[in-house]
Amino acid sequence: MIIRTETERDFNEVYKLNYLAFGNREDESKLVERIRKSNEYIPELSIIAEMENEIVGHLLLSKAKVEDHENAYTVIVLAPIAVKPNRQKQGIxxxxxxxxxxxxxxxxxxxxxxxGHPSYYPRLGFxxxxxxxxxxxxxxxxxEVFMxxxxxxxxLKEIKGELKYPKAFFN
Ligand SMILES: CC(C)(COP(=O)(O)OP(=O)(O)OC[C@H]1O[C@@H](n2cnc3c(N)ncnc32)[C@H](O)[C@@H]1OP(=O)(O)O)[C@@H](O)C(=O)NCCC(=O)NCCS
Structure with missing residues (x-):
């Protein structure tokens, strides 16, 4: 399996992957498109898993803010992550x-x-x-789902306050 940065040529396949992984709905595919167009997009944090020239997984991480009364901290939010249904539970x-x-x-x-799912992310340290x-x-x-x-x-000691998801998360 190859793990690599997404390129423009992958956009269509990533759209289809998210559509399939989320049970034939477009919400997450469209979320990916909105994030890519936003200021919060970081190209190196759109990551692909590829097997035999096929995209089998995609993860998007992007910027958001945590705000308290005095400060605004830049943080990363994870969403969405998708693995092809027939390739799930194989560690991708x-x-x-x-x-x-x-x-x-x-x-x-x-x-x-x-x-996210409280039974999945804690094993990865969340x-x-x-x-x-x-x-x-x-x-x-x-x-338990806000991790x-x-x-x-x-x-974690330094950054306190309210997470504010950027506009891309609201259509
Ligand atoms: C969630 C998802 C990305 C996990 O990817 P994956 O490659 O299947 O996960 P891994 O193989 O690394 O880990 C598999 C483990 O996570 C568990 N797991 C996988 N999907 C899960 C889910 N939706 N809820 C709870 N646990 C889940 C499996 O049961 C498995 O546990 P086990 O090893 O004890 O059997 C993938 O299942 C997926 O695309 N799901 C549909 C889209 C989705 O729900 N995305 C996440 C939104 S928070």
Whole structure:
């Protein structure tokens, strides 16, 4: 399996992959398109898993803000991640997330936040975010699905406040 950065030539296949992985709906495919057009897009953080010249997985990480009364911190949000239905549960999603974390570290981002399945992400080192002084008000979600990963040691102590997903997340 090859893990690599997405290029423009992949856009159509990535659209189809997200459509299939999310049960034949376009929401996530369109989210990817909106993020790509936004200021929060970081091309190196749109990551592909490829097998035999076929795209079998895609992960998109992009910028967002955590704000408290005085500060606005730039953080990374993970969404969406998709693995082809017939290739799921073979470790591809985990490989993509591990690579995403490595790239965030290289680029100097401190934390990654997400809304996701509480049975999947903790095994990759994600933990509930609210107990670390992070909040989310734009979406009403239970504590266990709003999660954070500390990319750089000490950043969870430093970055506190409300996560604000950018406009691309709202159509
Ligand atoms: C979620 C997803 C990206 C995981 O990718 P993957 O390559 O299948 O995951 P991995 O092989 O790395 O990990 C598999 C493990 O995660 C678990 N897992 C996979 N998808 C899961 C889900 N939707 N909810 C809970 N657990 C899940 C599997 O049960 C498996 O656990 P096991 O090893 O104990 O059997 C993939 O299943 C997918 O594309 N799902 C549809 C789209 C989606 O829901 N995206 C995430 C939105 S938060």
């Amino acid at each position: 999603g985990s490989r993509l997330i591990e690579e995403g974390i490595r790239r965030c570290r290289t680029l100097g981002y401190g934390i990654i936040l997400l809304i 933990q509930p975010a609210r107990k670390h002084g992070l909040d989310l008000k734009q979406f009403e979600v239970p504590d 954070v990963y500390e990319v750089e040691e000490g950043k």
